[in-house]
């Protein structure tokens with residue numbers, strides 16, 4: 352038994368409480384996984400961290416993760432070492448639960464770590480998370496695509512009344528287990544087969560449980576504005592908050608459209624509909640290569656980079672133009688060839704304009720979501736490793752898109768409030784002790800498209816529920832994460 356007042360004491364740093372208030376010098380005292388004192392602290396700690404010259408912030412919340420399987424036993428180094436202490440999974444309508452006799456198409460991507468499902472319902476998956484020893488905290492969205500695949504397979508049609516009530520029951524079961532809301536991915540099959548009405552019906556179930564609707568909207572290119580309007584209509588029809596995932600304008604003819612989409616969002620907010628969004632700080636997107644299967648001719652072969660495959664590793668890190676040359680095929684045929692050999696291939700797409708990225712990222716309603724895809728092989732999009740440090744180093748310190756306290760608000764209190772995580776995202780007495788200690792002068796992302804598996808610089812300590820998970824820049828053995836249920 353220790354005589355000391357605190358398990359852990361962080362001394363001498365500048366505390367940013369996460370609310371957007373400027374930093375102020377203070378010590379932080381932690382006991383039993385909870386912040387019990389903030390200010391000028393006299394007592395002693397079993398361990399004291401000297402944070403002189405450093406910034407102290409609430410642990411970062413990644414509102415858009417695809418670590419649905421990676422969290423189960425994975426080291427999660429790529430998240431912890433960028434200061435993320437909470438991951439929200441089940442995004443883009445994709446996930447590993449609920450499931451019938453097999454996983455939804457595309458779910459193997461997020462099952463990269465080779466986890467074997469032991470669950471069928473969403474609540475059972477959450478129980479498995481709860482039983483696992485987690486490196487960081489996890490919150491879950493019920494993915495519409497998995498629900499639809501379980502009940503309707505890949506049928507491109509409206510559900511029958513019976514199927515509709517089965518899907519409603521699946522969503523209700525997940526929400527009762529403590530899911531944070533419902534997600535959709537309306538460009539991916541089978542989610543794309545759903546009409547607005549189906550989603551409103553399912554979103555009503557999430558609404559009844561106090562959840563949120565998060566969407567990879569139906570179109571991020573020429574149909575961007577209609578797709579944003581659909582997401583808003585779903586929120587209005589079902590009566591719940593809407594969150595637009597990785598908001599962007601994709602493809603050169605659509606650059607600049609985020610100006611109109613944000614105007615639309617602001618107008619509808621003034622009319623009482625609660626809408627927010629997230630973004631990652633890069634001009635390249637990343638998803639399955641099969642997203643371009645329908646029109647492989649449409650993409651610029653120099654702007655598409657194959658990131659991760661299962662076997663033909665010679666494709667990894669090469670553009671479609673380079674692969675076409677290698678295979679001596681026209682680019683569109685090269686895409687078809689890669690897809691026939693590697694149907695699960697993940698690619699990086701250079702489709703955004705920097706001005707749109709800055710407009711979205713800089714907006715007060717925008718939080719940060721990495722959208723990282725944790726593949727075991729290849730060269731994943733660097734956002735998997737670098738997102739949060741890049742926002743703080745490049746967009747905050749270098750580009751001065753926002754002050755540090757605002758950058759931190761986007762990663763902490765804003766998402767915590769939005770996703771119903773009431774004891775997270777802030778430094779204050781009684782809050783869970785999720786904390787990042789970093790050097791505001793040196794923090795930066797190091798991961799690049801060529802060398803994505805690089806941890807950021809400048810992050811000294813990461814505390815998860817009071818345990819030191821990153822110590823002097825190195826990950827420890829601590830696995831103090833918890834399943835977070837909607838509060």
Ligand code: CU
Pocket residue numbers: 415417442443567596722
């Ligand atoms: Cu996503």
Ligand code: ZN
Pocket residue numbers: 443536567596597
């Ligand atoms: Zn998405």
